[in-house]
Amino acid sequence: MKIAMVGVGAVGASAAYALMISGLAAEIVLIDVNERKAEGEAMDLMHGAPFVRPVTIRSGAYADCVGARIVVITAGSAQRPGETRLDLVKRNADIFGQMIPQIVAAAPDAILLIVSNPVDILTYVSLKLSGLPASRVIGSGTVLDTARLRALVGQRLSVDPRSVHGYVIGEHGDSEVVVWSRATVAGLPVEDFCHQRGIEYSPALRADISTQVRRAAYEIIARKGATYYAIGLGIRHIVEAILRDENTILTVSTLMTGQFGMQDVCLSLPSIVDLSGVEGVLLPDLSPDELIALQRSATVLREVAASVGL
Incomplete structure (x- = not known):
């Protein structure tokens, strides 16, 4: 299996590292407008090849997306401190x-996995620019927000x-929705679990956790400038679901019909x-x-x- 990674900033490099150690791909191609950066990341990763399953990692150009099963796109302008994801859109x-037509020309049969922010808008942009079926243009969506909810x-x-x-649903951003009515711990509604464990379950608890989920990116960016480890692992999880045909249920961004x-x-x-790609969309009881x-x-x-x- 071949995977192309377009954009090797902090997110792209973290995702490439996670994919490398997962053993999911036989070949990973790193593509970036900064060619020397892509070359350096490929060299650094390839030197770790003796520690993982056989894999070839190299840098390339858009034309090198040819034959890729999945093209992961993390390229774009970075989110700045205090800036919302939607400020990035233009x-x-x-x-x-400029980028999507060149990728599709090289890899017309690939699934596009959009990670760049604002991811929902850029998934929609990619869908319109690519002409691909909606099932093959996927945004990372609220996969990371859902992970943050579970972790918190x-x-x-x-x-x-x-x-x-x-689940966290809707926009990957300020208007996202935490589905507390469906949240469970070991199959028990969160409220029931809290009651059994002697933990106070209140609107204040839900509001606090929801705010932490929604504000997580801002808080991390304020401290270290960017978020990349958790989303790198999230990308690996989505790629694994696709390549292994898992029928995994994930809160990815996709076209509503x-x-x-x-x-x-x-x-x-x-x-x-x-x-x-996206085989079907489920409708939770909200x-x-x-x-x-x-x-x-x-x-x-x-x-x-x-x-x-x-």
Whole structure:
């Protein structure tokens, strides 16, 4: 299996490292407008080849996407301290306008995995520019937000986050929606688990965790300038679901075609991910407030898309 990584800044390099040690790919091609940076990252990673399963890692250009099963796109202008993801839209939409046609020309059969922010808007841009089926243009969406939710709930309740199940849906950004009505710990609603363990379960607890999930990127950027380790692992998880045809349910960003009354916008709902990309989108049983918040999130994204002529 061949994977192309377009953009090898902190996110792209972290994802390439995670993919390398996973053993999922036989070949990883690193592509960046800064060719020397791509060459250096490829050299550094390739020197670790004796410690992992056989893999070839090299730098290249857009033409080297040929034969890639998945093209992961992390390229674009970085989010600045104090800046929302949606502030990035105009700069990165222009970059994608030049980049996507070249990638598709080289790898017309590949699945595009969009990670650059604002990811929902850029997934929609990529879909329009590529002409590919919606199932093969996937955004990383709220996969990271969902992981943050599980990690924070696990931390707060002193339980393994792998035993926590719940979703963040909608925009990967300020209007995202934590689906507390469906969240569980070991199959128990969070409220029931807290009651059994003598933990106070209150609106304040939910609000605090929701705020931490929503503000996580801002807090990390303020401290270290960027987020990249967790999303690098998230990218590996999505790629694994595709390459191993797992039918894994992930909150990736994909085109809405009438779900909950939403159309012509890309955002995250629990989706079945397999070798074809997004095989199907699931409709969780939302509370009235969650449904209103989700539809508001879709409106936010549509307004931003319209502001740049999409």
